[in-house]
Amino acid sequence: MPNRLTILGSSSALPTSARFPSAQVLEMLGRYFLIDCGEGTQIQLRRSKLPFAKISAVFISHMHGDHFYGIFGVIASFAMLGRKNPLVIYAPPELEEIYTHHAKVLREELPYPLKFVHTKQSKLPYLIYEDKAVEVYAFQLRHRAPSTGFLFKEKPKLLPLRKGIHIEMKLSIKEIAGLRQGMDITRGDGSILLCSELTVQPKKLSSFAYCSDTAYCPEISEIVKDVDLLYHEATFPNEMAARARETMHSTASQAAEIAKKANASKLVIGHFSARFHDVSIFLRQAKAVFPETMIADDLRYFDF
Numbered sequence: 417m418p419n420r421l422t423i424l425g426s427s428s429a430l431p432t433s434a435r436f437p438s439a440q441v442l443e444m445l446g447r448y449f450l451i452d453c454g455e456g457t458q459i460q461l462r463r464s465k466l467p468f469a470k471i472s473a474v475f476i477s478h479m480h481g482d483h484f485y486g487i488f489g490v491i492a493s494f495a496m497l498g499r500k501n502p503l504v505i506y507a508p509p510e511l512e513e514i515y516t517h518h519a520k521v522l523r524e525e526l527p528y529p530l531k532f533v534h535t536k537q538s539k540l541p542y543l544i545y546e547d548k549a550v551e552v553y554a555f556q557l558r559h560r561a562p563s564t565g566f567l568f569k570e571k572p573k574l575l576p577l578r579k580g581i582h583i584e585m586k587l588s589i590k591e592i593a594g595l596r597q598g599m600d601i602t603r604g605d606g607s608i609l610l611c612s613e614l615t616v617q618p619k620k621l622s623s624f625a626y627c628s629d630t631a632y633c634p635e636i637s638e639i640v641k642d643v644d645l646l647y648h649e650a651t652f653p654n655e656m657a658a659r660a661r662e663t664m665h666s667t668a669s670q671a672a673e674i675a676k677k678a679n680a681s682k683l684v685i686g687h688f689s690a691r692f693h694d695v696s697i698f699l700r701q702a703k704a705v706f707p708e709t710m711i712a713d714d715l716r717y718f719d720f
């Protein structure tokens with residue numbers, strides 16, 4: 417099964433008749449992560465036929481309404497569906513504050529544990545989520561409100577040894593452990609055991625990066641280097657670069673520039689200004705810089 421990104425909302429601040437505000441679901445190695453949660457996210461989740469109940473974690477980039485107004489409905493619907501599994505929300509501290517007040521006023525009691533983990537502004541990426549097979553790093557973007565990007569990565573697994581090789585080469589337990597962790601081992605007699613020869617090499621580990629609202633920020637490309645799929649906002653076409661600067665958003669070619677500098681395999685652009693019903697201009701401008709660009713349309717998905 418490939419990893420899959422499903423777009424639930426691709427508009428910027430104002431929803432349009434064709435586009436909901438920001439939200440997407442990343443399916444990675446059987447896990448389901450909700451990333452940003454604009455108004456109407458649960459409607460789009462229903463339409464997408466994604467397994468609603470399997471979402472284990474939510475990542476919210478920043479405290480602008482078009483990125484989190486939907487979370488209250490999602491939390492309440494999980495309760496109505498009798499959810500028992502814990503839900504963890506990674507978000508700026510203010511979201512917990514708002515939710516706590518909201519739950520108090522509504523006397524909302526949940527049948528499942530809900531936990532908030534606060535994001536922080538950090539120039540260096542930091543590990544915010546980890547399980548057996550996936551890790552997520554958070555990093556600072558450049559926006560009017562503190563905004564966080566997320567890098568999702570498959571974790572390296574222990575490599576299986578080639579069949580019978582441990583007997584043939586009389587490998588010790590220590591040598592086996594080192595080889596399986598990807599190391600070459602120098603033996604007492606000076607000979608070298610090459611990991612690449614003695615183990616079954618894994619397929620390339622997949623990664624996805626989400627760069628929500630941000631002004632052009634070339635440092636991002638170092639953090640998301642060699643990512644398989646990059647989502648980067650492109651709120652405005654190039655002609656509106658001044659407006660993009662003023663509102664701390666990116667243009668189509670700036671998003672493409674980040675993908676190019678990062679050596680990404682593919683780029684998805686979204687968060688289009690609501691004044692553009694036809695977004696082909698964004699695609700044209702981005703493709704001129706980075707040909708492997710695709711448009712985020714609501715309910716469109718991308719395998720990687």
Ligand SMILES: [Zn+2]
Nearest residue numbers: 478480559629
């Ligand atoms: Zn914003």
